[in-house]
Amino acid sequence: MSDAFVAFERVQKSYDGETLVVKDLNLAMPKGEFLTMLGPSGSGKTTCLMMLAGFETATHGEIKLDGKPINNIPPHKRGIGMVFQNYALFPHMTVAENLSFPLEVRGMDKSKREEKIKRALGMVQMEAFAGRRPTQLSGGQQQRIALARALVFEPELVLMDEPLGALDKQLRETLQFEITNLAHELGITVVYVTHDQTEALTMSDRVAVFDDGRIQQLAPPDELYEKPKNSFVAQFIGENNTLEGTVEQISGGRCTVKLDNGEMIDAIPVNVSKAGERTRVSIRPERVEFNPELGPDAHTLEAEVKEFIYMGDVFRTRLKVAGNDHFIVKTRNRADQVRLDPGAKVKIGWLPEDCRALDAT
Known part of the structure; x- marks a missing residue:
């Protein structure tokens, strides 16, 4: 110093x-x-x-x-x-x-x-x-x-x-x-x-x-x-989605997490160190895509639309994903944007490197 x-x-x-x-x-x-x-x-x-x-x-x-x-x-x-x-x-x-x-x-x-x-x-x-x-x-x-x-x-x-x-x-x-x-x-x-x-x-x-x-x-x-x-930092800085789960394994700079609804996803381990640990997985809303074409590494999950909000420059869609009713996806306002109705079933996805396994508390 x-x-x-x-x-x-x-x-x-x-x-x-x-x-x-x-x-x-x-x-x-x-x-x-x-x-x-x-x-x-x-x-x-x-x-x-x-x-x-x-x-x-x-x-x-x-x-x-x-x-x-x-x-x-x-x-x-x-x-x-x-x-x-x-x-x-x-x-x-x-x-x-x-x-x-x-x-x-x-x-x-x-x-x-x-x-x-x-x-x-x-x-x-x-x-x-x-x-x-x-x-x-x-x-x-x-x-x-x-x-x-x-x-x-x-x-x-x-x-x-x-x-x-x-x-x-x-x-x-x-x-x-x-x-x-x-x-x-x-x-x-x-x-x-x-x-x-x-x-x-x-x-x-x-x-x-x-x-x-x-x-x-x-x-x-x-x-x-x-x-x-x-x-705390993930939640406090910007908007953030979280999914609760348990670490299944850690290797090669990645970890596999079994979400509480049974789905398996990969993430970057940040403050988890061993299998069996509880974790909260963090994904930013703008990193999630609808009907994704992100390659073989991407995770694809089923989701249900709860709310579709027009915000001018972006659309904000609230979904139910893996038991979480407040999962947010942000998409740019484009001419070809399809308006999603509550109750609609959609596929969403993201890349493992956009997903971080953080502490559970």
Whole structure:
């Protein structure tokens, strides 16, 4: 971890002295990385961000910034930019005064302050709003100003806690793109907290998936989605189909699973190690095909249509497969798409390499 710009070393956090909300966290980030901490409420991600910011103290372990321990350094001396969901702008100050505040605190002279404010407002395309107060701005504009204020003193590290949570979908997607571009352009390191998986996959260099105070998997977005390490990650990241069964045999990087309805399928063994183990097999909805022509390796199963949903760019079909009433298949909206009626019997299939045998719990 010696060359890490941000490092958590065996960090734990308890609020009551008994229950750990963060458990033995080890995490190293290089300079310039955009890392997202993703997880459900109560998983420990925001607590980690607050410990890094200095608003919470680690119960055990060490947090380092650029190789130096920062556990005992107060928040205002860490030189970290912060962006929150609620913007946290001073309502009685103009936009320019809000941006000037962190520079005044650092003792910067007026001409230098004005230069930096102009540059920061330019970054977020808000130069024309310098004289307005936050109440005269829309939610999206306020969030741009909050971002500009976090960047105005040119920090090397910016922390963002659900910054786009209060915005509508279209604006959120626009700002996701702008924030990512800006971070890479300026070469700043970003730790971003969200419970929105699409946001995490879209914006990040790497994603740390949290559950129960631990990182369940830390990987680039495509690896998280394509190669989940356990059932929690498979279920939490994107849509996922599961079929329950028992491992029959493992050999040559493949395992055979006997599903609970008696069907036999092959999968890649991820966290199963021997015959007789219970497993939950994971298959992504877009990897399943109707009336498949996938070659001799493919699995073909009988299915019954439960629901056929038009979603614009895709059709989402809910099926009953091997005893699972909520097996989803996603197909692209094409001119030749046949509408499937509930009760219809269909054949579906997929390749063994798209199927992962994960833990049963």
